[in-house]
Every structure is written in C-alpha cells, then in structure tokens.
Amino acid sequence: MFSKSFRYYKGELYCDSLPVRDIVRAVGTPVYIYSLRQALANLQRLQNAFTDLGAHIHYSAKANGNLSVLRALIEAGAGIDCVSGGEIFRALQAGAQPSQVVLAGVGKTPDELRLAVEQGVGWVNVENVAECAVLDQAAGALGRVQRVALRLNPDVSASTHRYIATGHGGAKFGLAENALRQLLDRQADYPSLRFEGIHIHIGSQLGDTTATAQAAKAALTIARAYPDIRMIDIGGGFPVAYEPGRVLPEPEDFARILTPLLQSFEVILEPGRSIIADAGVLVSTVLYRKEQGGRSFVILDTGMTELLRPALYEAHHEIVPVIVPPDDAPREAVEIVGPVCETTDALAHGRLLSPVAPGDYVAFLTAGAYGAVMASNYNARPRPPEIVVAPDGHTWRVARPRETWDDLIRGET
DSSP states (O other), X not given: OOOSSEEEETTEEEETTEEHHHHHHHHOSSEEEEEHHHHHHHHHHHHHHTGGGTOEXXXXXXXXXXXXXXXXXXXXXXXXXXXXXXXXXXXXXXXXXXGXXXXXXXXXXXXXXXXXXXHTOSEEEEOXXXXXXXXXXXXXXXXXXXXXXXXXXXXXXXXXXXXXXXXXXXSSXXXXXXXXXXXXXXXXXXXXXXXXXXXXXXXXXXXXXXXXXXXXXXXXXXXXXXTTOOEEEEEOOOOOOSSTTOOOOOHHHHHHHHHHHHTTSEEEEOOSHHHHGGGEEEEEEEEEEEEETTEEEEEESOOTTXXXXXXXXXXXXXXXXXXXXOTTOOOEEEEEEOSSSSTTOEEEEEEEEOOOOTTXXXXXXXXXXXXXXXXXXXXXXXXXXXXXXXXXXXXXEEXXXXXXXXXXXXXXX
C-alpha cells in the first residue's frame, strides 16, 4: 500500500526522513508532496529492467510536469516524452537536451510542429496522414529534416479501464496499418521527413503483458518490411498498484517479453505513472462530519479541483490518516467528499476509514501522477502547492507555491 518513501513511523506518516505533519503545518492543505528519492528509484528500476535491450527511457511529462521533478529525472538520464508545445517548453526549461525530447499527440497544431522542428526535438510521433504534410512543410521552411515515428494503432484491446485504453480500433489514437504502410510507401512525397520509427502505446495501467507483446509483434511485422525503420517506441503503460493486494505485472515482466522481440532495434520507452505515482501524496484536512440519508460523510478541504481522477474515471486512491489512531479504533464506512459544488465531487464511496474528526489530516496515496497536472481553478479555487523532498530524504522545499486569489484574476480585465 505504501511506497518505500511513504511509511508510518512511531504512529505518523513520513516522507523519507520527514514527518508529513511537519511539512503540512508549514504550508497548509491541500498540498502535494513528492519524494524525489522514490521517483529516482523507480526510474532506476526501469533502467535496470531494460538494460539488456538498451532502451532509452523518456519520462512522460503529462503524468507530472513539475520542473523539479523533470529536472531530477533528466539529471538521472531520462529523456522527456511531450504531448504539447507547453510540455516541450517545460522540458527544455528543466534542462532536457532537445535530441532527448519526443513530441507525441493526436492533435498537434502547426505551431507545435514548427516549435518541435525549430528546437530540434529528437522525434515527432505522427498520428495522422495529414499531419505529415504539415510537418514536412514546417521542416522544409526551416531547412531542416525531421525524424519521424509513425504511431500504429494495432487494434489490440488492452486489459485496462476503458477510459485509458488507446490501442483498440475504435480509439482516436494512431494510424491503422494500411494507412501507415501507405505513408511508408510514399516517403518521397515528404522530402523533409525521415521515417525511421514506429510508435505504439495501447493504454495505461496494463493488466498483463500479452497485449503489449501482440502490439510489438504487429509493429515488427511492418518494421521488417521497411529497412529504414530502426526504432520501435513501445510507449508506456506500466501499471502501479492503487489498491493493496492487487497483483500486477512488474517492469521486469514486460522486459522479459519485449527483449527477445526487439533486440535488433533501437527502443524507446515512455513511462510516466510508474515513475511518479507512488512518489507522491496529496494531504487534506477534514473540515466536517455529517450524518445524512443513512450515510456518514467526511467532508475535506480537497476535492475534484485538486484530484480529478476519481470523478474522471472512478479511480481509486488509498486514503489514510496522517496520525495513526489507537489500535482498538474501529474503521467505519464513510463517503469521502470534497467542497466543490458538484455531485461528482466524491473521492471515495463507502470507504472503510479510521475515525477522523475536523482538523485531522488524511493523505491520498499514489497521487504523484495525474494529480497536480489535472488540478483546476473551478469554483475559483487556487491550486495547491507542490513540495519536493530532496533525494537525501532530509530536506524539503516548495517547488510550486500555492496560488493566491490575485493569481486567479491575473491577466483579466
């Protein structure tokens, strides 16, 4: 349930060597806290798992684009996978070498494609036939030749939630095999592009390795027919356990399947969640208790504006008290809800939770991925701060401060 960095010690939750309560008292709630030590350990595990394949790890910035997180991972050898011009900007600001940046995304704008070429990003993963013409024009106008990977939609159904499956035939992502082959057969039509890779990503939170192997084999079938294809980008999707006791494939399981298949190709991996999810928590304060309609409600100062995942796709996060209650305190089934004026602002239904009272702190575990990056200002709520605990585990700092009301109206007239 806990990562190595987040654990109980003498009755309270710690992040590495620091009591979470001490950080929260200094900065207030809601607040995101990240352990850089845990994120770096997760990256190292992936690097070790795929050593025999020589895979390049490109961290997926959409999972958590905090500059301090990006900087730490880049310094540890990670490239960056971006899905927008803004993420390219963040990656470069954090110190990424342009050649170690990949631009992906199903709907890149002409300006984003031009930016990618101007900055010299290593790869552009193309998902649309018409996108090739726009990218070729941008590269030609700049006198550049851009390296391209074509994203294959292998029509593979992944074992995951329907909202995060991306490789089935009805998804908006990628190119069907016939469209992809037609592009490869007409490479001369795009003199400013070099078609050298195939990209696949069939979804997040993959429940087994079977679909990944099937998708990789589909990519290989095409790649072997076109000698210029030298790189396979396998995407990400390595799962993390949001619920205790759930058995999921490990990075080593994926490596065991993929290594013999992809030995003769350059390989790129684009993990995000599996690097940063369990390296972060979101801490909240209990505001009120309420008994209504036969149910017990715990109302927090944190809601869908800070953590959208439960409302967006019924995602589960373990919720634990920052201070451990007495051993004999019975857990109770409660509705854990936020303050936002939406019925969907419910963070957990019927969850068994140790007794809490107004003023108590609770922590949402495995919240480092798709948490702060999805936060919004709905209901005119300032976004929470992000705190990073240094790799030494003994020091922390504010990586992004809490927004103020003035921030909410800055630039408006």
